[in-house]
Amino acid sequence: MLEKTFLKSILKHSFNIPVRVVFWDGSSVDYGEGQPEVTIRFNEKISIRDITKNASIALGEAYMDKRIEVDGSLQKLITSAYENAGSFMRNSKLRRILPKQGHSEKESQEDIQSHYDVGNDFYKLWLDDTLTYSCAYFTDGNRSDLTKAQKAKVDHILQKLDPQPDRTLLDIGCGWGTLMLTAAKKYHLKVTGVTLSEEQYQFVADRIKNEGLSDVAEVKLVDYRELGDRQWDYITSVGMFEHVGKENLGLYFKDVARYLKDDGVALIHGITRQQGGATNGWINKYIFPGGYVPGLAEIIGRITENNLQICDVEMLRRHYQRTLEIWDSNFNNNRDEITDMMGERFTRMWDLYLQACAGSFESGNIDVVQYLLTKGPSGRHLPMTRDYMVK
Known part of the structure; x- marks a missing residue:
């Protein structure tokens, strides 16, 4: 045959x-x-x-x-x-034929909502208690407590900014709000989060109200490209640039520079291929429509051409592998409930997605990288060694 x-x-x-x-x-x-x-x-x-x-x-x-x-x-x-x-x-x-992609504001909104608006009840079944849907950071020998590792990741990101109280922070792609609200409560920053997911927006808005943070926190259901002339002292963006598309990657960093005050600091965290940019047809069609994983050299070029300076780069590939392994374990521990909720085909699709991504990180096919950036001479007001990042 x-x-x-x-x-x-x-x-x-x-x-x-x-x-x-x-x-x-x-x-x-x-x-x-x-x-x-x-x-x-x-x-x-x-x-x-x-x-x-x-x-x-x-x-x-x-x-x-x-x-x-x-x-x-x-x-x-x-x-x-x-x-x-x-x-x-x-x-x-x-892989001759790939699904067509578009990254207009309307298309980006549809892409984000197709993934993140599957339903908060679905994500609660396999994410950690903080509802953080990005790479965790495993410290002190911890390889199993995902909630602890996600909180450590948030602190790791915010500490890299060397944040000073009462300054402002913009979180582009704020998810369910853990990072931005930690910045408000623990680091005493005035925070703005933006998302295109209606479910995430409502979840964060409710948290802000219920936790009495309305004077220091706001969330907007808006495309990050539509924030006007406002500027912030700090910017964070976690798992976001993978959604903007190859053609918009330079514009994304242009907007980061535009929203950042002079001498401001940004921490951009995202999936990157050291071997060069790539897409995956199946993931694009079923999981992340419009997704593109940029190459390391490509990212660095887009950063520097927009007059942002790189202060620090950290690879966290093995941390994301472990995060995905825990997610998939949680997912399969609740497999019957997920199948009842979403159907068997969807359940098989997500199990494949989680394990395929874990394998891709394990093999080094993809990486996840944190880029610490400044607008102005490279980190002249930041401490001279990395010690402050892990205090």
Whole structure:
């Protein structure tokens, strides 16, 4: 059969662990030496045409629909595929067609709402108590307490700013508000958060009211590009620039510079590829419409061309791998409830997404980076060593 021959050809050099592949007719083949660590089961034929158009979409959809099933760890399988130089994951001929993207204000709002407005009840089932949906920061040997690690991440970000009381902070893409409200309560800053998610906006607005923070905190349901002439002493933005698109990346940093006061400080935290920018067809179609992971050199170029200076760069790849592993464990501990709430296809899709991202970080295919930036001579008012960041 052509389909079987084609699959054998693309899978033969795709893994650096022993893998068994079982086909729809019951035949099987083992790749690698030793007992298979993972088994891939093809319950139906997968179209050669679909795979050559975009392998990640074709195989991801097949997994969502149970045409493919995996016995063993999806994360281990995907890590192996990313690590192996001959893998189909690295074959540009198998990602010829990508979903169309647009990043107008209307399109950006639709993209953000399609992901973040799935429902707060859904996210509460597998995020930590702070509802923080970004890379945690594991310290003091902690590898299991996600709430502690997310609070540590917020402090790590805010301490890098060397914040002075009664100054102002803008949080671009504020999520469910943990960072901005910590800045208000613990660091005594006057804070503004912006989001395009209606569910996040209402959640943060309720927190501000219920916690008596209306005199020092505000949240806006607005595109970050529409903040007028206001400026802030500090800017934070976590997990945001991945949504703006390749064509808008320079404009994003231009806006960061525009909103930042002279001698202001910004901490920009986002997923970055050290090997260069990339998109993933399946994630773009089903998880993050409009998503683009920029390359490290690309990001640095966009920062410097907008007259921002880099004071510090920190890679947190292993922290995000661990964060995703805990999220997926939480997700599967509540799998029955999630399936009842969202349906089996959605549940399989999100489990694949979480494990695939963990594998991508584990393999070094993607990284997450914190960029500490200043507007003006590089950090002349910041402490001269990093000691202040971990006080």
